[in-house]
Amino acid sequence: AQSVTQPDIHIxxxxxxxxxxxxxxxxxATPYLFWYVQSPGQGLQLLLKYFSGDTLVQGIKGFEAEFKxxxxxxxxRKPSVHWSDAAEYFCAVGSGGGADGLTFGxxxxxxxxx
Amino acid sequence: xxxxxxxxxxxxxxSGTSVKIECRSLDFQATTMFWYRQFPKKxxxxxxxSNEGSKATYEQGVEKDKFLxxxxxxxxxxxxxxxxxxxxxxxxxxxxxxxxxxxxxFGQGTRLTVV
Numbered sequence: 001a002q003s004v005t006q007p008d009i010h011i012x013x014x015x016x017x018x019x020x021x022x023x024x025x026x027x028x029a030t031p032y033l034f035w036y037v038q039s040p041g042q043g044l045q046l047l048l049k050y051f052s053g054d055t056l057v058q059g060i061k062g063f064e065a066e067f068k069x070x071x072x073x074x075x076x077r078k079p080s081v082h083w084s085d086a087a088e089y090f091c092a093v094g095s096g097g098g099a100d101g102l103t104f105g106x107x108x109x110x111x112x113x114x
Numbered sequence: 115x116x117x118x119x120x121x122x123x124x125x126x127x128x129s130g131t132s133v134k135i136e137c138r139s140l141d142f143q144a145t146t147m148f149w150y151r152q153f154p155k156k157x158x159x160x161x162x163x164s165n166e167g168s169k170a171t172y173e174q175g176v177e178k179d180k181f182l183x184x185x186x187x188x189x190x191x192x193x194x195x196x197x198x199x200x201x202x203x204x205x206x207x208x209x210x211x212x213x214x215x216x217x218x219x220f221g222q223g224t225r226l227t228v229v
Contacts, residue, residue, distance in 0.1 A: 034217075036220075041205075041223070041225065042222055042223065043120070043207055043220045043221050043222035043223045044158075044207065044209075044220040045220075046217065046219075046220075049217060051216075090157065090158070099146065099211060100163070101148045101150075101160035101163055101173075102148075102158075102160065102209075102218070103160070104157040104158045104159075105157060106156065106157045107156075107157055
């Protein structure tokens with residue numbers, strides 16, 4: 001069965017500092033990987049996705065993620081965070097882009113210190 | 115971009131009553147729609163997958179008679195929570211997939227509170 005692990009429940013980062021959110025997955029085939037952001041009481045916004053090709057993917061809001069098959073990881077990074085980045089971040093894995101439901105990690109709550 | 119609208123955004127209902135949540139794809143045809151449930155401080159759990167014109171496929175442990183899903187058109191899926199109880203209180207989120215299946219787009223969610 002597929003699974004996603006986000007080992008950090010909370011992360012606190014100073015505004016302007018760099019950020020890395022960890023995501024490890026378990027999947028039997030080539031995974032489709034996603035990062036979503038959720039503000040309180042809101043739905044999910046897609047930050048970026050990986051299907052194939054270049055393992056470093058660029059997303060919206062200055063985020064990027066790197067797919068490392070050997071480590072079964074898909075970590076999210078941002079060089080300089082802004083206070084507006086404070087939110088819940090979810091990593092997810094699926095089998096076929098939008099054809100199947102996604103398996104989500106438990107999320108990482110990002111806190112930005114001034 | 116593809117927009118998915120969910121209605122209502124918040125609903126409070128009395129225990130024992132039923133409540134319907136709508137999920138609409140506004141600018142694309144959604145062959146497949148998904149319903150997720152999110153408990154407080156928890157991840158999203160896939161409840162069911164619905165394809166237009168056919169019965170929904172429920173995940174293990176999800177009561178199909180309690181959570182009725184209808185996907186009557188390519189732009190609308192509904193989730194009806196029947197005989198709701200306080201333990202059904204949760205955040206429900208739908209997503210819709212375009213026919214090219216490159217990704218699914220999420221609605222803004224519905225906060226259900228059963229009192």
